[in-house]
Amino acid sequence: MASPIELALAEARAAAARGEVPVGAVVTDAAGAVLARAGNEVEARHDPSAHAEMLAMRAAAAARGNKNLGDCTLTVTLEPCPMCAQAASVFRVRRVVFGAYDPKGGGVEHGARIYAAPSCHHVPEVVGGVREGECGALLRAFFAARR
Protein backbone atom coordinates (compact mmCIF):
# COMPACT_ATOMS: atom_id res chain seq x y z
CA MET A 1 0.00 0.00 0.00
CA ALA A 2 1.32 3.45 -0.86
CA SER A 3 2.27 5.59 2.12
CA PRO A 4 0.54 8.95 2.71
CA ILE A 5 3.52 10.90 1.36
CA GLU A 6 3.55 8.71 -1.76
CA LEU A 7 -0.14 9.40 -2.29
CA ALA A 8 0.50 13.11 -1.73
CA LEU A 9 3.35 13.00 -4.28
CA ALA A 10 1.00 11.34 -6.78
CA GLU A 11 -1.52 14.16 -6.21
CA ALA A 12 1.26 16.72 -6.71
CA ARG A 13 2.28 15.11 -10.01
CA ALA A 14 -1.34 15.08 -11.17
CA ALA A 15 -1.61 18.78 -10.26
CA ALA A 16 1.48 19.58 -12.36
CA ALA A 17 -0.10 17.75 -15.31
CA ARG A 18 -3.11 20.10 -14.99
CA GLY A 19 -0.84 23.18 -14.97
CA GLU A 20 -1.19 23.68 -11.22
CA VAL A 21 1.69 24.24 -8.81
CA PRO A 22 2.58 20.65 -7.84
CA VAL A 23 1.54 20.26 -4.24
CA GLY A 24 -0.50 17.32 -3.01
CA ALA A 25 -2.07 16.45 0.34
CA VAL A 26 -3.68 13.48 2.06
CA VAL A 27 -5.71 13.20 5.28
CA THR A 28 -5.49 9.88 7.12
CA ASP A 29 -7.26 8.80 10.30
CA ALA A 30 -5.75 7.18 13.38
CA ALA A 31 -5.89 3.76 11.69
CA GLY A 32 -4.10 5.09 8.62
CA ALA A 33 -7.18 4.99 6.39
CA VAL A 34 -7.21 7.69 3.70
CA LEU A 35 -10.15 10.05 4.28
CA ALA A 36 -9.34 12.47 1.48
CA ARG A 37 -6.61 13.36 -0.99
CA ALA A 38 -6.23 16.42 -3.19
CA GLY A 39 -3.88 18.43 -5.34
CA ASN A 40 -3.73 22.15 -5.85
CA GLU A 41 -6.73 23.52 -7.78
CA VAL A 42 -5.98 27.24 -7.66
CA GLU A 43 -6.12 27.78 -11.42
CA ALA A 44 -9.01 25.47 -12.19
CA ARG A 45 -11.23 26.99 -9.49
CA HIS A 46 -10.02 30.61 -9.81
CA ASP A 47 -9.46 30.25 -6.10
CA PRO A 48 -6.09 31.11 -4.54
CA SER A 49 -7.28 29.42 -1.34
CA ALA A 50 -7.75 26.08 -3.14
CA HIS A 51 -4.46 24.71 -1.84
CA ALA A 52 -4.17 20.94 -1.64
CA GLU A 53 -4.28 20.97 2.18
CA MET A 54 -7.45 23.08 2.36
CA LEU A 55 -9.24 20.87 -0.15
CA ALA A 56 -8.15 17.65 1.54
CA MET A 57 -9.14 18.79 5.05
CA ARG A 58 -12.51 20.13 3.88
CA ALA A 59 -13.19 16.90 2.01
CA ALA A 60 -12.15 14.74 4.98
CA ALA A 61 -14.44 16.59 7.40
CA ALA A 62 -17.30 16.58 4.89
CA ALA A 63 -16.87 12.85 4.29
CA ARG A 64 -17.28 12.20 7.99
CA GLY A 65 -19.88 14.91 8.65
CA ASN A 66 -17.68 16.04 11.52
CA LYS A 67 -15.61 19.19 11.55
CA ASN A 68 -13.09 17.79 14.03
CA LEU A 69 -10.08 16.02 12.53
CA GLY A 70 -8.50 15.55 15.95
CA ASP A 71 -7.48 11.96 15.25
CA CYS A 72 -6.06 12.75 11.81
CA THR A 73 -2.74 13.35 10.12
CA LEU A 74 -2.39 15.83 7.28
CA THR A 75 0.45 14.81 4.95
CA VAL A 76 1.48 17.36 2.33
CA THR A 77 4.40 17.63 -0.08
CA LEU A 78 5.25 21.25 0.86
CA GLU A 79 5.43 23.16 4.14
CA PRO A 80 1.95 24.66 4.58
CA CYS A 81 1.52 28.41 4.07
CA PRO A 82 0.11 30.45 7.00
CA MET A 83 -3.45 30.02 5.72
CA CYS A 84 -3.21 26.22 5.57
CA ALA A 85 -1.23 25.99 8.81
CA GLN A 86 -4.00 27.88 10.61
CA ALA A 87 -6.62 25.77 8.85
CA ALA A 88 -4.95 22.63 10.22
CA SER A 89 -5.28 24.22 13.66
CA VAL A 90 -9.00 25.03 13.31
CA PHE A 91 -9.68 21.53 11.98
CA ARG A 92 -7.78 20.35 15.11
CA VAL A 93 -5.52 18.08 13.05
CA ARG A 94 -3.36 15.92 15.32
CA ARG A 95 -0.25 15.85 13.17
CA VAL A 96 1.09 17.75 10.16
CA VAL A 97 3.69 15.90 8.08
CA PHE A 98 5.25 17.79 5.21
CA GLY A 99 7.90 17.24 2.55
CA ALA A 100 9.86 20.24 1.29
CA TYR A 101 10.53 23.25 3.47
CA ASP A 102 9.33 26.58 2.03
CA PRO A 103 11.45 29.49 3.25
CA LYS A 104 9.57 31.95 0.98
CA GLY A 105 5.96 30.97 1.54
CA GLY A 106 5.84 28.59 4.47
CA GLY A 107 4.04 29.46 7.68
CA VAL A 108 5.09 26.62 9.99
CA GLU A 109 8.89 26.82 10.22
CA HIS A 110 9.08 30.15 8.39
CA GLY A 111 7.32 33.51 8.07
CA ALA A 112 4.36 33.95 10.42
CA ARG A 113 5.23 30.64 12.21
CA ILE A 114 1.58 30.10 13.02
CA TYR A 115 2.02 27.47 15.73
CA ALA A 116 4.51 29.60 17.66
CA ALA A 117 1.91 32.30 18.41
CA PRO A 118 0.76 31.99 22.05
CA SER A 119 -2.82 32.59 20.85
CA CYS A 120 -2.80 29.52 18.58
CA HIS A 121 -5.45 27.43 20.33
CA HIS A 122 -4.56 24.05 18.87
CA VAL A 123 -1.01 23.19 17.87
CA PRO A 124 -0.53 19.99 15.84
CA GLU A 125 2.59 17.86 16.08
CA VAL A 126 4.82 18.76 13.14
CA VAL A 127 7.19 16.54 11.16
CA GLY A 128 8.96 18.27 8.28
CA GLY A 129 11.36 17.11 5.59
CA VAL A 130 9.74 13.77 4.73
CA ARG A 131 10.80 12.74 1.19
CA GLU A 132 12.02 16.34 0.99
CA GLY A 133 14.18 15.77 -2.09
CA GLU A 134 11.42 14.36 -4.29
CA CYS A 135 8.82 16.85 -3.08
CA GLY A 136 11.10 19.81 -3.75
CA ALA A 137 12.34 18.45 -7.09
CA LEU A 138 8.77 18.36 -8.41
CA LEU A 139 8.33 22.06 -7.61
CA ARG A 140 11.70 23.07 -9.02
CA ALA A 141 11.06 21.18 -12.29
CA PHE A 142 7.62 22.80 -12.60
CA PHE A 143 8.92 26.34 -12.19
CA ALA A 144 12.02 25.74 -14.32
CA ALA A 145 9.79 24.61 -17.21
CA ARG A 146 7.74 27.82 -16.95
CA ARG A 147 10.70 30.17 -17.13
Added chain:
Amino acid sequence: MASPIELALAEARAAAARGEVPVGAVVTDAAGAVLARAGNEVEARHDPSAHAEMLAMRAAAAARGNKNLGDCTLTVTLEPCPMCAQAASVFRVRRVVFGAYDPKGGGVEHGARIYAAPSCHHVPEVVGGVREGECGALLRAFFAARR
Protein backbone atom coordinates in the same frame (compact mmCIF):
# COMPACT_ATOMS: atom_id res chain seq x y z
CA MET B 1 -27.98 52.00 0.05
CA ALA B 2 -26.57 49.99 2.92
CA SER B 3 -22.82 50.38 3.46
CA PRO B 4 -20.54 47.32 3.28
CA ILE B 5 -20.24 47.13 7.07
CA GLU B 6 -24.06 47.31 7.37
CA LEU B 7 -24.37 44.44 4.89
CA ALA B 8 -21.72 42.51 6.81
CA LEU B 9 -23.60 43.14 10.07
CA ALA B 10 -26.78 41.82 8.43
CA GLU B 11 -24.88 38.66 7.40
CA ALA B 12 -23.58 38.31 10.96
CA ARG B 13 -27.12 38.58 12.39
CA ALA B 14 -28.34 35.98 9.90
CA ALA B 15 -25.49 33.68 10.93
CA ALA B 16 -26.48 34.02 14.60
CA ALA B 17 -30.04 33.09 13.70
CA ARG B 18 -28.67 29.84 12.16
CA GLY B 19 -26.69 29.08 15.31
CA GLU B 20 -23.39 30.14 13.78
CA VAL B 21 -20.87 32.48 15.41
CA PRO B 22 -22.09 35.87 14.19
CA VAL B 23 -19.49 37.11 11.75
CA GLY B 24 -20.38 38.50 8.33
CA ALA B 25 -18.30 39.63 5.36
CA VAL B 26 -18.76 41.47 2.09
CA VAL B 27 -16.48 41.90 -0.94
CA THR B 28 -16.90 45.11 -2.94
CA ASP B 29 -15.11 46.19 -6.09
CA ALA B 30 -13.44 49.54 -6.79
CA ALA B 31 -16.80 51.09 -7.73
CA GLY B 32 -18.36 49.86 -4.49
CA ALA B 33 -20.47 47.17 -6.14
CA VAL B 34 -21.08 44.12 -3.95
CA LEU B 35 -19.48 41.05 -5.52
CA ALA B 36 -20.27 38.63 -2.71
CA ARG B 37 -21.53 38.52 0.86
CA ALA B 38 -21.51 35.70 3.37
CA GLY B 39 -21.90 34.76 7.00
CA ASN B 40 -20.13 32.06 8.95
CA GLU B 41 -21.13 28.52 7.86
CA VAL B 42 -18.82 26.46 10.05
CA GLU B 43 -21.56 24.37 11.65
CA ALA B 44 -23.76 23.95 8.61
CA ARG B 45 -20.89 22.78 6.41
CA HIS B 46 -18.94 20.83 9.09
CA ASP B 47 -16.09 23.04 7.93
CA PRO B 48 -14.05 25.09 10.42
CA SER B 49 -12.54 26.96 7.47
CA ALA B 50 -15.97 28.20 6.33
CA HIS B 51 -15.44 31.61 7.88
CA ALA B 52 -17.46 34.46 6.41
CA GLU B 53 -14.38 36.03 4.82
CA MET B 54 -13.25 32.82 3.10
CA LEU B 55 -16.71 32.20 1.67
CA ALA B 56 -17.11 35.80 0.49
CA MET B 57 -13.70 35.94 -1.19
CA ARG B 58 -14.14 32.57 -2.88
CA ALA B 59 -17.58 33.58 -4.11
CA ALA B 60 -16.36 36.96 -5.37
CA ALA B 61 -13.51 35.42 -7.37
CA ALA B 62 -15.79 32.67 -8.71
CA ALA B 63 -18.40 35.24 -9.75
CA ARG B 64 -15.81 37.06 -11.83
CA GLY B 65 -13.93 33.96 -13.02
CA ASN B 66 -10.76 35.71 -11.86
CA LYS B 67 -8.74 34.76 -8.82
CA ASN B 68 -7.33 38.27 -8.38
CA LEU B 69 -9.34 40.57 -6.11
CA GLY B 70 -6.71 43.31 -6.38
CA ASP B 71 -9.29 46.07 -6.84
CA CYS B 72 -11.49 44.85 -3.99
CA THR B 73 -12.23 45.62 -0.38
CA LEU B 74 -13.07 42.87 2.12
CA THR B 75 -15.30 44.22 4.88
CA VAL B 76 -15.86 41.93 7.85
CA THR B 77 -17.41 42.39 11.29
CA LEU B 78 -14.48 40.79 13.18
CA GLU B 79 -10.71 41.02 12.87
CA PRO B 80 -9.75 38.16 10.52
CA CYS B 81 -8.02 35.11 12.00
CA PRO B 82 -4.58 34.16 10.60
CA MET B 83 -6.17 31.82 8.03
CA CYS B 84 -8.46 34.52 6.64
CA ALA B 85 -5.82 37.24 6.86
CA GLN B 86 -3.48 35.10 4.74
CA ALA B 87 -6.36 34.27 2.38
CA ALA B 88 -6.93 38.01 1.82
CA SER B 89 -3.25 38.22 0.90
CA VAL B 90 -3.37 35.34 -1.61
CA PHE B 91 -6.54 36.77 -3.18
CA ARG B 92 -4.54 40.04 -3.38
CA VAL B 93 -7.34 42.03 -1.73
CA ARG B 94 -6.58 45.77 -1.82
CA ARG B 95 -8.10 46.68 1.52
CA VAL B 96 -9.32 44.84 4.62
CA VAL B 97 -11.86 46.72 6.74
CA PHE B 98 -12.96 45.08 9.96
CA GLY B 99 -15.22 45.84 12.91
CA ALA B 100 -14.34 44.37 16.30
CA TYR B 101 -10.77 43.63 17.30
CA ASP B 102 -10.10 40.01 18.33
CA PRO B 103 -7.25 39.77 20.85
CA LYS B 104 -7.82 36.02 21.29
CA GLY B 105 -8.23 34.83 17.70
CA GLY B 106 -7.25 37.70 15.43
CA GLY B 107 -4.29 37.43 13.08
CA VAL B 108 -3.99 40.98 11.79
CA GLU B 109 -3.37 43.17 14.85
CA HIS B 110 -2.91 40.19 17.19
CA GLY B 111 -1.36 36.71 17.34
CA ALA B 112 0.57 35.72 14.23
CA ARG B 113 0.17 39.27 12.78
CA ILE B 114 0.21 37.88 9.27
CA TYR B 115 0.92 41.13 7.42
CA ALA B 116 3.92 41.95 9.59
CA ALA B 117 5.88 38.90 8.37
CA PRO B 118 8.55 40.02 5.87
CA SER B 119 7.65 37.02 3.70
CA CYS B 120 4.01 38.16 3.28
CA HIS B 121 4.00 38.82 -0.47
CA HIS B 122 0.91 41.02 -0.65
CA VAL B 123 -0.10 43.23 2.26
CA PRO B 124 -3.55 44.83 2.05
CA GLU B 125 -4.33 48.22 3.55
CA VAL B 126 -6.01 47.61 6.90
CA VAL B 127 -8.72 49.66 8.62
CA GLY B 128 -9.90 48.25 11.95
CA GLY B 129 -12.55 49.28 14.46
CA VAL B 130 -15.33 50.24 12.03
CA ARG B 131 -18.71 50.03 13.84
CA GLU B 132 -16.67 48.18 16.45
CA GLY B 133 -19.35 48.50 19.17
CA GLU B 134 -22.15 46.89 17.18
CA CYS B 135 -19.92 44.20 15.70
CA GLY B 136 -18.56 43.21 19.11
CA ALA B 137 -21.96 43.40 20.83
CA LEU B 138 -23.37 40.81 18.43
CA LEU B 139 -20.61 38.37 19.36
CA ARG B 140 -20.90 39.03 23.10
CA ALA B 141 -24.67 38.52 23.02
CA PHE B 142 -24.27 35.27 21.08
CA PHE B 143 -21.76 33.78 23.51
CA ALA B 144 -23.61 35.08 26.59
CA ALA B 145 -26.78 33.29 25.44
CA ARG B 146 -24.84 30.02 25.06
CA ARG B 147 -23.34 30.08 28.54
